[in-house]
Amino acid sequence: MSDSTIARHDAYMTINYGRYPIVMQRGEGCRLWDTTGKAYLDLFSGFGAGLLGHCHPDIVKAITEQAQTLWHVGNLMHTEPQTRLAQAIAKHGFDGRSYFCHAGADANEAALKLARLYGKGKRHKIISTLGSFHGRSFGTMPATGQDKVRQGFEPLTPGYTHVPYNDLPAVEKAIDPQTVVVLVEPIQGEGGIIMPTPDYLPGLRALCDQHDLLLICDEVWTGGGRTGQYFAHQHWNIVPDIMTLAKGVGGGLPVGIMCAHRRVADLFDYRVNGGVAHASTLGGNCLSMAVGAAIFEVLERDNLVARATTLGQQIYAKLKPLIGNGITEIRGKGLFLGIELPPAPGSSENAPGTPGTPGPDIVNQCMERGLLINATQNTVLRLAPPLTISDAELDEGLAILKDVICSQ
Ligand SMILES: Cc1ncc(COP(=O)(O)O)c(C=O)c1O
Known part of the structure; x- marks a missing residue:
């Protein structure tokens, strides 16, 4: 089904987005599942639109x-x-x-x-x-x-x-x-x-x-x-x-x-x-x-606006040890966070779209491990999870992210 969805996409749609070869089928809370059954933890909420996660019961x-x-x-x-x-x-x-x-x-x-x-x-x-x-x-x-x-x-x-x-x-x-x-x-x-x-x-x-x-x-x-x-x-x-x-x-x-x-x-x-x-x-x-x-x-x-602050502070505390050790800075407020990465070795700047750029590389490796995050400007990872994310889900996502960053 996924092949045919992608093939039909390529045949009938404008190819204006660079898409991953993944067909997403279902979402619940902070999880998504593709057509092969693989699960993903979503820390990006579809560019922030999924503020309360997927298919929130209310x-x-x-x-x-x-x-x-x-x-x-x-x-x-x-x-x-x-x-x-x-x-x-x-x-x-x-x-x-x-x-x-x-x-x-x-x-x-x-x-x-x-x-x-x-x-x-x-x-x-x-x-x-x-x-x-x-x-x-x-x-x-x-x-x-x-x-x-x-x-x-x-x-x-x-x-x-x-x-x-x-x-x-x-x-x-x-x-x-x-x-x-x-x-x-x-x-x-x-x-x-x-x-x-x-x-x-x-x-x-x-x-x-x-x-x-x-x-x-x-x-x-x-x-x-x-x-x-x-x-x-x-x-x-x-x-x-x-x-x-x-x-x-x-x-x-x-x-x-x-x-x-x-x-x-x-x-x-x-x-x-x-x-x-x-x-x-x-x-x-x-x-x-x-x-x-x-x-x-x-x-x-559900007092979710205050919770965004608390969770943002938790993320900061957990990622802070990596500053100087794979990341250069953490910016943002609440659950809108950017993680600045050092530029690729040998270049002071990464030209947009250059393969081997730090941000997209980490995003791809996280995705392989079932974690969805985003990169912008090639050296900034973005986290924007649903405000409904649980502590356990956040811990699970951050553990993968830390592991991937440390393995670069
Ligand atoms: C700050 C800001 N304004 C406007 C837009 C455009 O929004 P839309 O894509 O819904 O037209 C975006 C999209 O990312 C944005 O980040």
Whole structure:
């Protein structure tokens, strides 16, 4: 079956992802099984989307009940699941209004369109950071601060400037009379789990206030409790004007959310705007919304956000002895962690995609031993397990990981 799945994939699908020759068949909790029956312990949750693991019973119940009740009516009517999810985000976040769509890029597009309205036709420029990732759509690709994402798609939409992450003077210097937005990840994810310095986000908030700019926190990776706060900006006691969410808040279903402070969100108000400013036919469909709302209920009921902090500290304590002994640094917060590896011998830097690069090599060896982790930027291992992982499962995964790192 797996051969035929892969053969048919190769025949009928675009080959835009480099995939392992594995066909995954079933998931339960933190485990996955492929079609040969091999089991995997999942410490990456499908790029963070499986926030509560695979087929969590409460989420299965929520989606099953919703599937038997109502799927979709379109946004000309109200539905309870949408309202419930929006309310949960405001409860755990800030005094904002939510707009629902399907993905992280989609949510950032909405945020950037809202910012255009804020600029009132006079200001449209966006400052984002080098090494960032904000999506691959025509509005978000130019914001993404990685050349490899943009190459081949020029000409890019104009109006974007990139500054080094953690460099407040560079932001200040980049601001011009047409600037309207600073877009930033509270913790850079795809860029290699790069942490902000303690003054960075408060400094950005202050600069935005000073120059009347909107601060957009892209919380597509970090939102939903993964870092030990419901939303990562809360670690630094700031409130953005807009935050964008996806991945974990959908638990594996396509959900994108743009939550804007109400004074900004009101620019999307059709009564103020004189018509519909932005829309998505299936955005806010009942199935995705019921799942999103149930996820926030489980996070709160089971105290999983605090647990993310505890487990993150446990991981750090267990891997710390390897610093200087196979790894160079451990970064991150809660269950969003990056493990920096030394570059391959003989090179100070590993060019993207080079075979024999430390990160992908370790990922492959872990996978052979039934452990799923990820590597980004070639020398950073990423761990983003489900928040529901047990101590025993975590120990099992870390034992394999340590063994693999030590055998390099
Ligand atoms: C911080 C951040 N923003 C936006 C995106 C784009 O999200 P999506 O792939 O759901 O469009 C990603 C994807 O990895 C991301 O990490």
